[in-house]
Amino acid sequence: MSPVSKGVVVMRADARRNYENLVAQASIAFAESGVDASLDEIARRAGVASGTLYRHFPSRLELIEAVLAEQIAGLVDLGRDLLTADDPFHALSTWLRAAITHGLTYRGLSAAMLNSALDREADLVSTWHTEMFNAGAALLARARQSGAVTPDADDADILRMIGAIAWAAQDSPDSAAQADRLLALLLRGLHQP
Known part of the structure; x- marks a missing residue:
């Protein structure tokens, strides 16, 4: 569910791309390794810093x-x-x-x-x-x-x-x-x- 559909905030285009890429990479990582997949690895695969992941998703x-x-x-x-x-x-x-x-x-x-x-x-x-x-x-x-x-x-x-x-x-x-x-x-x- 995107932040827009949650009614949180409308995102800048680059933030939206990061969000969508993080979700896509997490989907792959979770399918491969389960819910304990490395969040740092998900961020790396998405091409963003871990801090970007945690700004979008404060928790696993x-x-x-x-x-x-x-x-x-x-x-x-x-x-x-x-x-x-x-x-x-x-x-x-x-x-x-x-x-x-x-x-x-x-x-x-x-x-x-x-x-x-x-x-x-x-x-x-x-x-x-x-x-x-x-x-x-x-x-x-x-x-x-x-x-x-x-x-x-x-x-x-x-x-x-x-x-x-x-x-x-x-x-x-x-x-x-x-x-x-x-x-x-x-x-x-x-x-x-």
């Missing part, structure tokens, strides 16, 4: 929030875009796969945010959950209305299964392949040819 948690906000916004936008796809079942499958990939890639970030929600920003996590749920539910409703999925497919159940797939696959030696196999089983159960 604030940087994690920014990365997750960007990733979740991307998934929500993908869901909106897929609502106009020709094939509702393929659209649903595409979004579910993206949600699982997000869960696998950023599981440490999500856990850090959920743990911090006990202390602060519970509304932020709740908002993200609602946005994700609404994106997935809209795609499922469209697929259900088209007759592509079983009529008794429940929004909450399907999204819980997606979370469960990401959780179950995370410790597999080939987590992406394991997640694909589990998602294929789910989709076969949902599909109404």
Whole structure:
């Protein structure tokens, strides 16, 4: 979530570039090394001094929030875009796969945010959950209305299964392949040819 959307301050162009580059580099570093990735290394990769990183993100948690906000916004936008796809079942499958990939890639970030929600920003996590749920539910409703999925497919159940797939696959030696196999089983159960 950019500082502008938080209502903080409109940033100069160079500050905005630094902010966006820091979030992009943090996203890569967190995906590679988890939430304990070196903040100094993230600043170095972004081509800025550590002080610049800390001016934008006074704590590791604030940087994690920014990365997750960007990733979740991307998934929500993908869901909106897929609502106009020709094939509702393929659209649903595409979004579910993206949600699982997000869960696998950023599981440490999500856990850090959920743990911090006990202390602060519970509304932020709740908002993200609602946005994700609404994106997935809209795609499922469209697929259900088209007759592509079983009529008794429940929004909450399907999204819980997606979370469960990401959780179950995370410790597999080939987590992406394991997640694909589990998602294929789910989709076969949902599909109404």
